[in-house]
Amino acid sequence: MIAEFLTYLTTPAPPYVKRMGYLKEAIAIDARHKRCKSAWSSHLENSKNFIIKSVERCKNFRTVVVLGSGNLLDVPLSQLSEKFEKVILVDIVHLAKTLKIIRKFPNVDTLSCDITGVAEDIFNLTKNRTQAHIELPEPAKTNLPEIQDNRTDLVISLNILSQLTVMPREYILKNDACEDGSTLKRWEYNVLRAHLDALMATKTNVCLITDFEFIERNHRTQSVNQYYTLTGIELPLPEKTWTWNIAPKGEISKDISIERKVAAYFIKCLLS
Template identity: 30%
Template sequence: MVLQKLLKARRIRQLGLTSGQIGIYNRYVREHEGWGRHLSKSRQAIIGAVELFKPKSICILGSGLLLDVPMKELLSRNINITLVDLLHPAQLVNKYSSNSFVRFETHDLTGGLIHYLQTTRLKALNFFALVNLVSRAKTYASNADLVVSLNLLSQLSDIPIEFLKQKKILTDWQCVELASTIQQKHLESLPKGKSLLVSDILEEFYDERGSITATRPTVFIDLSNLTQVQEWLWDFDTTKTYNEDAITKLRVVSGLVY
């Protein structure tokens, strides 16, 4: 039992679970203007869905730091809010602890992959076992009137796949296959007719003249069934800290799941 706890603690550090949100916030501070526009559009997409569905309850998947969640507007409408993520910042939990309209739920939205990587020895990890785990996993189910997958779809596989690549457990094509399996499973878990999806789908790299030099998909599944789609560019990194050779922008879509 002690060895299992030590393994899990070490693996949590290796996976970067505790540092991920800090990194997000630091980049938000550095790139405040570009991120501000993206976060505002994300919040507006949620408000638009709320005005359409007029829900009494809403579930936010991937709530994180709440930078892209219009908490003030939702609470002003007396909407019951369920915030779901793998980790919740303590300061936010404390902030809303006395608010009966806000509830925090901790859940691994990767289909149990994060937990599996935390507790399984490296020698036991292989591509087929990982894909099978995700494919057969029981997905998170919400009975809220409106479910929002918020800037989450492309991020679900980032932490586990980065870890698996560093440990040389998966090849490049296996990483794409695993990512698409995680993403498809998540999309299928969203209740049709009462869900909003907001996600980046493509990284675009630009030179100093503003010319696009390369692209890289961040979502590997078909999103053509989304309706009332909106699209925008997110000025993700203008200081070349993400990619030292280029300025990085993310192409983002929002749409209703039917």
């Protein structure tokens, strides 16, 4: 706990990243991985293997952009660095231990960015509001020129689709900043849709890995809570699926475990 607290204090990040919980969550994921390393191993390997296979299907190897690079747990960084001329790792915050790993690879750069383009607006609108509720900002189609660069030969969206609205939604609800749940749901759908539209507009190869289903099980391994995580977004049949045992028994409680179903897609650019 002390190490996590010191990491929070010493990691540079804009106020909205800290106040909305993004930095805290990045630190928590790192700690959770240490506790659940065995349970997470198959998911992380499946993710890395699918990315590597996606790389093998590319024709050119100039730039690869990873959206949601996180703590690099599911990123085959050495293979990407070896294969591509340039690797760009994009996330809203990068921890010091992640930056230390990256320094080993001279062709790897990081970009700290909110790819939705809404989080800072929500933070400011909520803080400075003069009315009870805020007008939810429209998501950016893309605020990443890197994924539109004609030298980018692969864009990887890595386990972030269902997570794009989690922190903004929690901040909005905590501050009672939205008038009703249906408005918030429609807005969440628009954010996820904007991300997918941005990927499809890249005119390059796309690797998409996302969870799509949440399953809570009791001590008899029976499903007691199950729901679709993509807020109305309907995806086609995936190329590959697997289960991520994200919270084995003992992580949340001795009787409950949490799983997420994960889907993986490769969309080949006909121009590549």
